[in-house]
Amino acid sequence: MKAFQLQELGAPPALVETTAPAPAPGEVRLRVAACGLNFADLLMVKGTYQESPPLPFAPGMEMAGTVDALGEGVTHLSLGQRVVAFAGYGGLAEMAVVGADRCVPMPDAMPMDHAAAFIVxxxxxxxxxxxxxxxxxxxxxxxxxxxxxxxxxxxxxxxxxxxxxxxxxxxxxxxxxxxxxxxxxxxxxxxxxxxxxxxxxxxxxxxxxxxxxxxxxxxxxxxxxxxxxxxxxxxxxxxxxxxxxxxxxxxxxxxxxxxxGYLAFDAAPLTRSLTELLSMYEAGEIHPHISHHIPLENAAEGLDLLRSRRSTGKVVVTMAG
Known part of the structure; x- marks a missing residue:
């Protein structure tokens, strides 16, 4: 698979070919369709964010895609199901492994780019x-x-x-x-x-x-x-x-x-909030604003749009196919 990875702190992320990850117990693998970029991704690349993933890693906190493989013990999701996920990192890749409890089923009418621009x-x-x-x-x-x-x-x-x-x-x-x-x-x-x-x-x-x-x-x-x-x-x-x-x-x-942080100490308010927000979306009450769609191979351009404050609303990176 292709992934936009950071190999070492201080060096820019780059597009690489790498092995698709396998889900561990309690995880799923997603075939990523779209990834929403956030200012926190810039901090993570610099190593100044409050959470530091192990190297190498792909930035991309939130993503939308379809379930491609199920880890042991995952029963509430199914192969081919469309979900949006807050993974913390990993979204700038064609495949990503995510905790099953971080995945939320998407409304049928919600496009992948809207979903990727939504959660955070x-x-x-x-x-x-x-x-x-x-x-x-x-x-x-x-x-x-x-x-x-x-x-x-x-x-x-x-x-x-x-x-x-x-x-x-x-x-x-x-x-x-x-x-x-x-x-x-x-x-x-x-x-x-x-x-x-x-x-x-x-x-x-x-x-x-x-x-x-x-x-x-x-x-x-x-x-x-x-x-x-x-x-x-x-x-x-x-x-x-x-x-x-x-x-x-x-x-x-x-x-x-x-x-x-609510995911670590009190996920209930966050879960209630997302449920309410998805209902508002389905009712047509809220509408994600996406100023730029960027292909994965140009992910660096997407991050630069945030860095230079040239975007409005969200920048979404889309995968081929």
Whole structure:
């Protein structure tokens, strides 16, 4: 099979021919049709992600495909079944071995590319806004990195939950994408006095921050009493330093949030969230935004689209055949 693998840290991943893996007990092998790319894939390639797979490995946290082989003890999935999986890595390959408990049957009408673009982006935003932030109708939600993979779904879901959504993104084109997803107010990330603009809009109740750095600081300083700030990531490179006395005075909650971590310590909320999201998809209520489809042999180009912030929504890598 072909796989886009990282052989050693510090070297770029490359397309290689390798042996198709065999599933161990409790695992299945998937014939991968499509793989959704995420900012975490860039961190994994650099060796700076919170989880480090053994070398060599193929990046690609989420994938969609058909079950090709069953490991011992797997009874709830069948050969040829269409599934979407959150594997953590391995998706940038024609075949991938995945824990059977990480596979979710796809709706019959769901295309493979939609499935590959779905789990991480929608799952991250939905669980954050419902389970962690308890976003309420009428509250003001600000989303940083609002045209990116998870940011755009936070805009879409927040608007559907009845919040007033403020989208922060870089440039008119990205802000237009966020507006089409449901944002009520738009702020260019390169404009001056973002804190002042947020305060002029009445301040914020919930911040969904994937960028960190100065944008986190602006959201923090524009927070209303009892605001909740969800720390999703640091795509801007700057890890915020939080002044605890300001938390105290304004009764602000800063919430650390790692969606994938729920698989290790409490998978039930994550599973409920995905079930609800797939029902919303089947009802036509949510629609994955894919800005680029890239063939496997050009997977490096897909990662570069994320690195250079030239994509909106999701980049999906598709396999031949």
């Amino acid at each position: 982006a929608y799952g991250t935003s939905h669980l954050a806004l419902t389970h962690r932030a308890a976003l309420q109708p009428g509250e003001t939600l600000v989303v940083t990195g609002a045209a990116g993979g998870v940011g755009l779904t936070a805009v879409e879901l927040g608007a559907k939950m009845g919040a007033k959504v403020i989208a922060i993104a870089r440039g008119a084109d990205k802000l237009k994408v966020a507006q089409e997803a449901g944002a009520h107010h738009l702020i260019d990330a390169e404009s001056e006095d973002i804190k002042g603009q947020l305060k002029a809009l009445g301040g914020i109740d919930v911040a969904y921050d994937v960028v960190g750095g100065d944008l986190f600081d602006a959201c923090f300083r524009a927070a209303k009493p009892q605001a909740r700030i969800i720390v999703v990531g640091f795509a801007g490179g700057g890890v915020p330093q939080i002044k605890a006395n300001h938390l105290l005075v304004k009764n602000i909650s800063v919430i650390g949030y790692y969606w994938g």
